[in-house]
Amino acid sequence: MIRLDNVTKVYGTDSVAVRDVSFDIGKGDFVFLVGPSGSGKSTLLRLMNRQERPERGDVWIAGRNINELSDSRVPFLRRGMGNVFQDYKLLSNKTVFENVAFALEVIGKPRHVIRQQVPAVLELVGLEDKHDRLPDQLSGGEQQRVSIARAFVNRPLIMLADEPTGNLDPATGEGIMQLLDSINRSGTTVVMATHDHRIVNMMRKRVIQLDRGVLVRDQERGVYE
Amino acid sequence: MWSRIAYAFRETWASFRRNLTLTAAAVVTSAISLLLVGATFLIQRGFDNLLVRWKGDVQMIVFVASDAAPEQIAYIEEVIKSQPAVIDLNNLKYLDKAASFEEAKVIFTGDPTLLSLLTPETIPTQFKVVPLTGDAALVRSLAEQYRGLPKVEGVSLAEDEFQVISTLSGFVRTVTIVMSVVLLGVAVALIWNTIRTAMFARRREIEVMKLVGATNWFIRIPFMLEGLLQGLIGGVASCGGLWALNRAWTSGVAGFKPGTGISALVVPGSYVNGVMLMLLVIGALAGAIGSGIAASRFLDV
Numbered sequence: 315m316i317r318l319d320n321v322t323k324v325y326g327t328d329s330v331a332v333r334d335v336s337f338d339i340g341k342g343d344f345v346f347l348v349g350p351s352g353s354g355k356s357t358l359l360r361l362m363n364r365q366e367r368p369e370r371g372d373v374w375i376a377g378r379n380i381n382e383l384s385d386s387r388v389p390f391l392r393r394g395m396g397n398v399f400q401d402y403k404l405l406s407n408k409t410v411f412e413n414v415a416f417a418l419e420v421i422g423k424p425r426h427v428i429r430q431q432v433p434a435v436l437e438l439v440g441l442e443d444k445h446d447r448l449p450d451q452l453s454g455g456e457q458q459r460v461s462i463a464r465a466f467v468n469r470p471l472i473m474l475a476d477e478p479t480g481n482l483d484p485a486t487g488e489g490i491m492q493l494l495d496s497i498n499r500s501g502t503t504v505v506m507a508t509h510d511h512r513i514v515n516m517m518r519k520r521v522i523q524l525d526r527g528v529l530v531r532d533q534e535r536g537v538y539e
Numbered sequence: 540m541w542s543r544i545a546y547a548f549r550e551t552w553a554s555f556r557r558n559l560t561l562t563a564a565a566v567v568t569s570a571i572s573l574l575l576v577g578a579t580f581l582i583q584r585g586f587d588n589l590l591v592r593w594k595g596d597v598q599m600i601v602f603v604a605s606d607a608a609p610e611q612i613a614y615i616e617e618v619i620k621s622q623p624a625v626i627d628l629n630n631l632k633y634l635d636k637a638a639s640f641e642e643a644k645v646i647f648t649g650d651p652t653l654l655s656l657l658t659p660e661t662i663p664t665q666f667k668v669v670p671l672t673g674d675a676a677l678v679r680s681l682a683e684q685y686r687g688l689p690k691v692e693g694v695s696l697a698e699d700e701f702q703v704i705s706t707l708s709g710f711v712r713t714v715t716i717v718m719s720v721v722l723l724g725v726a727v728a729l730i731w732n733t734i735r736t737a738m739f740a741r742r743r744e745i746e747v748m749k750l751v752g753a754t755n756w757f758i759r760i761p762f763m764l765e766g767l768l769q770g771l772i773g774g775v776a777s778c779g780g781l782w783a784l785n786r787a788w789t790s791g792v793a794g795f796k797p798g799t800g801i802s803a804l805v806v807p808g809s810y811v812n813g814v815m816l817m818l819l820v821i822g823a824l825a826g827a828i829g830s831g832i833a834a835s836r837f838l839d840v
Contacts, residue, residue, distance in 0.1 A: 389753060389755075392749070397750045403747055403750075420758075421752050
């Protein structure tokens with residue numbers, strides 16, 4: 315589903331964010347990208363959704379080299395991906411329903427599809443009774459659930475999560491992980507960047523560890539070291 | 540499809556209301572600049588009317604009485620042509636009654652009283668003379684000679700009527716064109732700035748839109764519509780201004796004594812309508828293109 319071949323990303327002239335990284339992630343896998351701040355985890359996620367392009371190497375998504383994708387085709391690549399962020403990136407002037415519907419609206423889905431899919435996904439994340447709330451009327455965990463609902467409403471093949479539990483207390487973080495796990499069980503490939511030891515050790519999924527942009531460990535059912 | 544169109548209009552309207560002050564500034568500036576563009580066209584047309592009889596380097600007009608017999612007209616032509624060294628025979632033109640009447644209709648647009656007195660039967664015919672010499676004294680002496688010919692009603696010299704108006708026309712045209720281009724530039728810059736501010740206010744929304752797979756055109760179109768609307772409202776306001784200006788000018792000119800020639804400065808209504816339509820198109824295009832470029836420029840927020 316996702317393959318990186320000798321990928322190097324340099325910011326500016328000499329700040330190497332990722333150096334010669336290669337790995338393969340299969341369909342339906344759940345992978346943690348771990349490492350300290352600045353190790354290149356977020357950069358890898360940004361390379362996977364074409365927010366960035368590598369200086370060297372290739373990024374393959376579902377059998378296509380996305381570096382060769384024209385700019386006009388990038389939106390269509392992203393429609394097959396969901397993105398979840400540490401700071402949720404919700405629109406504060408829109409309700410829970412509208413935030414989720416927004417993801418379908420901007421890719422031109424008709425109203426009847428929106429009316430059908432949004433309540434279903436809100437039920438999946440356990441927010442069906444809060445659909446008319448504004449984001450600032452919700453707790454952090456609930457806001458992250460809205461963000462996951464928005465990322466998943468289009469039933470993407472891949473979900474990229476950048477520190478989704480970073481702003482949450484341990485119990486709430488666990489709830490979010492259960493949600494991501496159930497999304498993964500439905501067949502979606504999940505790649506999650508984190509430096510939360512507890513969560514990585516609890517889930518026992520594949521772990522790809524980075525250190526100053528270099529891949530130092532790739533382990534099935536791994537723990538945070 | 541409908542949901543996309545509805546989305547574009549909803550977002551345009553919301554953004555329009557959100558940036559009301561900046562929008563108002565952009566609309567007023569575009570209205571003023573478009574009004575100046577329109578006024579330039581009207582002034583130019585007025586001067587063209589005034590100068591229509593002198594088009595094509597004509598320096599002298601010999602008016603022939605309307606009751607002149609064909610042989611008398613032929614004699615006048617023969618006299619004029621007798622000096623091929625001084626007169627450009629290739630450009631010597633004779634306007635018969637019908638052609639003279641058509642020309643008079645343009646010149647006396649703003650003087651309906653005088654125009655009603657003229658008929659294709661009573662109007663003098665004319666020879667339009669282009670001299671080869673730049674010697675004003677020589678041209679003047681020729682005019683004197685033609686005045687003495689039978690059935691010549693009069694001879695007009697460009698030097699007397701034309702020079703001042705021509706210089707004035709050139710000056711006014713340059714000033715108004717420069718001012719309207721500068722102001723149009725300011726209006727586009729203001730529209731650009733409004734769109735940039737609107738995009739900055741919505742940068743998070745745009746970021747989310749890009750990440751969930753919205754195309755750049757989908758993001759850009761509401762901003763372009765916003766710019767188009769600003770330009771169009773400016774255009775409508777400028778049309779109102781131009782209409783009022785033209786009306787005041789036309790009634791002002793009507794107050795002049797008939798026969799002063801000022802009446803030629805009145806522009807026909809159909810021409811004013813054409814200019815107004817053009818202002819609407821320029822306003823809408825400048826707004827849409829300016830904001831489209833601004834939106835593309837700031838789509839990476």
